[in-house]
Amino acid sequence: MNEKTMIEENKNFEEVIAEENICTNENLVYEKPETLTDTPMHYCPGCGHGVAHRIIAEAIAELGIQEDTIGVAPVGCSVFAYNYFNIDMTEAAHGRASAVATGIKRVLPEKYVFSYQGDGDLAAIGTGETIHTCNRGENILIVFINNGIYGMTGGQMAPTTLPGMKSTTSPFGRDVTMMGYPLKITNLIATLPGVYYVTRCAVNTPNNVRKAKKAILNSFKYQKENKGLCFVEIVTNCPSNWKMTPLESNKWLEENMLPYYPLGDLKTPNGKGE
Amino acid sequence: MKELKLMKGNEALAEAAIRVGCDGYFGYPITPQSEILEYLSLEATKRTGMVVLQAESEIASINMIYGAAGTGKKVMTSSSSPGISLMQEGISYIACAELPCLLVNVVRGGPGLGTIQPSQGDYFQAVKGGGHGDYKLIVIAPSTVQEMVDHVKLGFDLAFKWRNPVMILADGALGQMMEKVELFEQIQRSFNPPSWATVGKPKDRERNFITSLHMEPEAMEEINKHLQAKYKKIEEEEIRFEKYMCDDADIILTAFGLVARICKKTAMLAREKGIKVGVFRPITLFPFPYDELNKLADNVKGFLDVEMNAGQMVEDVKLAVNGKAVVEFHGRMGGVVPAPEEILHKIEEKFSVEAL
Numbered sequence: 001m002n003e004k005t006m007i008e009e010n011k012n013f014e015e016v017i018a019e020e021n022i023c024t025n026e027n028l029v030y031e032k033p034e035t036l037t038d039t040p041m042h043y044c045p046g047c048g049h050g051v052a053h054r055i056i057a058e059a060i061a062e063l064g065i066q067e068d069t070i071g072v073a074p075v076g077c078s079v080f081a082y083n084y085f086n087i088d089m090t091e092a093a094h095g096r097a098s099a100v101a102t103g104i105k106r107v108l109p110e111k112y113v114f115s116y117q118g119d120g121d122l123a124a125i126g127t128g129e130t131i132h133t134c135n136r137g138e139n140i141l142i143v144f145i146n147n148g149i150y151g152m153t154g155g156q157m158a159p160t161t162l163p164g165m166k167s168t169t170s171p172f173g174r175d176v177t178m179m180g181y182p183l184k185i186t187n188l189i190a191t192l193p194g195v196y197y198v199t200r201c202a203v204n205t206p207n208n209v210r211k212a213k214k215a216i217l218n219s220f221k222y223q224k225e226n227k228g229l230c231f232v233e234i235v236t237n238c239p240s241n242w243k244m245t246p247l248e249s250n251k252w253l254e255e256n257m258l259p260y261y262p263l264g265d266l267k268t269p270n271g272k273g274e
Numbered sequence: 275m276k277e278l279k280l281m282k283g284n285e286a287l288a289e290a291a292i293r294v295g296c297d298g299y300f301g302y303p304i305t306p307q308s309e310i311l312e313y314l315s316l317e318a319t320k321r322t323g324m325v326v327l328q329a330e331s332e333i334a335s336i337n338m339i340y341g342a343a344g345t346g347k348k349v350m351t352s353s354s355s356p357g358i359s360l361m362q363e364g365i366s367y368i369a370c371a372e373l374p375c376l377l378v379n380v381v382r383g384g385p386g387l388g389t390i391q392p393s394q395g396d397y398f399q400a401v402k403g404g405g406h407g408d409y410k411l412i413v414i415a416p417s418t419v420q421e422m423v424d425h426v427k428l429g430f431d432l433a434f435k436w437r438n439p440v441m442i443l444a445d446g447a448l449g450q451m452m453e454k455v456e457l458f459e460q461i462q463r464s465f466n467p468p469s470w471a472t473v474g475k476p477k478d479r480e481r482n483f484i485t486s487l488h489m490e491p492e493a494m495e496e497i498n499k500h501l502q503a504k505y506k507k508i509e510e511e512e513i514r515f516e517k518y519m520c521d522d523a524d525i526i527l528t529a530f531g532l533v534a535r536i537c538k539k540t541a542m543l544a545r546e547k548g549i550k551v552g553v554f555r556p557i558t559l560f561p562f563p564y565d566e567l568n569k570l571a572d573n574v575k576g577f578l579d580v581e582m583n584a585g586q587m588v589e590d591v592k593l594a595v596n597g598k599a600v601v602e603f604h605g606r607m608g609g610v611v612p613a614p615e616e617i618l619h620k621i622e623e624k625f626s627v628e629a630l
Contacts, residue, residue: 037481066475067474067475067476067477068474069474070345070472070473070474072341073485079487080487082481082483082485083483085481086475086481087474087475087481088472088473088474088475088481088482088483089472089481089482089483089484090340090341090344090472090483090484090485091483091484091485091486091487092337092340092341093337093340093363093364093367096333096334096337096340096364099329099333099334099335099337099338099341100337100338100340100341100344101341102327102334102338102341103298103300103337103338103339103340103341103342103343103344103349104341104342104344104345104472106298106300106325106327106338106342107297107298107325107342107345107347107349108345108347108473108474111473111474128330128331128333128334129330129333129334129337132329132330132334
């Protein structure tokens with residue numbers, strides 16, 4: 001089967017042939033921010049990490065804070081985030097990114113610091129660090145990528161795996177009587193007084209991408225004003241480990257993940273939660 | 275101006291941290307070293323602006339150190355045995371990423387929750403690795419409260435010279451005892467970010483990133499080779515030890531830290547009885563003074579290694595002596611400190627030497 005018939009037979013892909021005469025500089029409407037490197041990302045096709053990276057990078061570029069921003073990468077699929085962001089970064093041990101970010105921010109309080117963490121990293125092995133970093137109101141941004149599964153290690157159950165959802169370690173579906181309930185850690189964090197801004201976003205539609213980027217932009221602005229901890233959850237997909245095509249995974253996300261993890265602000269600067 | 279004070283070991287060490295111009299301390303309470311965090315909480319920030327943060331666990335504090343050390347700032351933590359065990363993953367990351375920092379272990383008796391009394395049971399953990407993978411800490415062992423002060427300065431110097439974590443391996447008695455100390459003058463905090471530090475990427479340099487992840491086995495082997503070459507140079511350049519009445523000694527006591535000073539008393543008692551005893555004290559436990567000890571082995575009847583553990587440094591003493599002389603061992607465990615007379619009795623027993 002050649003590439004063309006693969007595309008024809010798969011309804012999830014639509015082939016669009018770019019016309020050479022429109023690929024010119026004057027028609028350029030979109031480009032890579034200087035805060036991203038040229039390194040090709042290793043993420044699977046359709047994965048939300050790439051978009052999440054991009055909106056963070058765009059926010060850093062638009063705010064002009066590339067020289068003053070230090071990121072912390074987790075252990076998980078985004079362990080190589082430091083290869084993609086063109087900023088100074090530290091790669092933390094599994095679950096410890098918010099403690100690492102705390103260490104950086106405390107000795108360099110004038111810099112912008114953010115951690116980027118998945119659900120296993122932030123809400124299982126790193127729960128203690130997450131809760132206490134938030135509770136201290138560290139003046140950092142935590143970006144929490146929630147796709148309900150362990151990606152890097154190959155699809156094991158995460159603290160955020162939905163009830164009944166299959167994974168390699170819940171092969172018959174997550175049985176909440178035996179395996180516990182999905183942890184809505186973002187809701188927990190929103191109750192802490194040291195936390196300034198908590199929101200849940202997604203990157204599954206252009207509109208949601210815009211909203212997520214706005215949340216990142218706001219968080220960096222609040223950090224500049226020393227307002228306290230900002231926490232942005234991005235609910236996203238994992239086509240490979242959900243064993244779906246990218247389009248199927250986006251549909252599944254809308255029908256299953258978002259009802260359990262509804263989008264919107266949980267804590268805003270004027271004190272309102274949803 | 276130098277200043278003389280009567281101070282507790284833990285407090286003297288904390289005072290030295292302030293005076294050396296330390297930028298940050300991240301720690302968690304555990305007996306017998308909580309005075310370090312307490313003293314710094316009271317004194318440090320108001321005097322030098324140093325960051326002092328009580329973390330939620332030793333795991334958090336060592337990872338705060340990892341982040342803060344990555345900025346090139348002068349940072350440290352302290353704990354005692356069970357807490358140091360919790361830190362081992364982070365220490366391995368720090369060693370691989372070659373981040374300078376100071377770690378203090380005021381050792382207590384183990385294993386397990388053990389006791390809060392002094393011990394040297396963490397020699398293997400500190401000197402031979404502790405965490406995963408092939409790495410070395412530079413380990414220095416104070417024997418007096420004065421050295422609790424001096425080793426803070428030495429520790430930071432070595433850490434930055436070699437881009438390597440340095441551990442001060444003390445014990446509960448050194449932490450708790452009071453002695454006269456001479457304090458060095460306040461050194462101003464200053465910051466010149468090293469070229470590798472993650473402090474924000476200026477336009478004119480490539481981004482810096484700190485990682486211990488290298489997926490290609492060949493790349494990871496190169497990292498390992500680089501580390502091993504560094505450790506070899508450290509072994510060539512940084513060995514420190516003390517010889518006490520070794521020149522004419524028939525029997526040499528080998529001991530580190532607190533036990534070495536007890537052994538000095540034993541040597542005096544022995545010499546009063548006509549037994550020529552000396553003391554050899556490694557100050558750096560890594561790098562270990564193998565060659566110096568090997569030379570001493572030519573002229574002695576034997577060595578008695580004394581430790582507050584089941585026999586840990588004695589393995590290095592045997593490696594150093596390499597069969598040239600007999601190496602005996604006497605150890606107390608679980609927080610028991612050996613007495614000078616007890617050690618003298620062991621000398622008499624093991625070497626069949628009679629008092630004159």
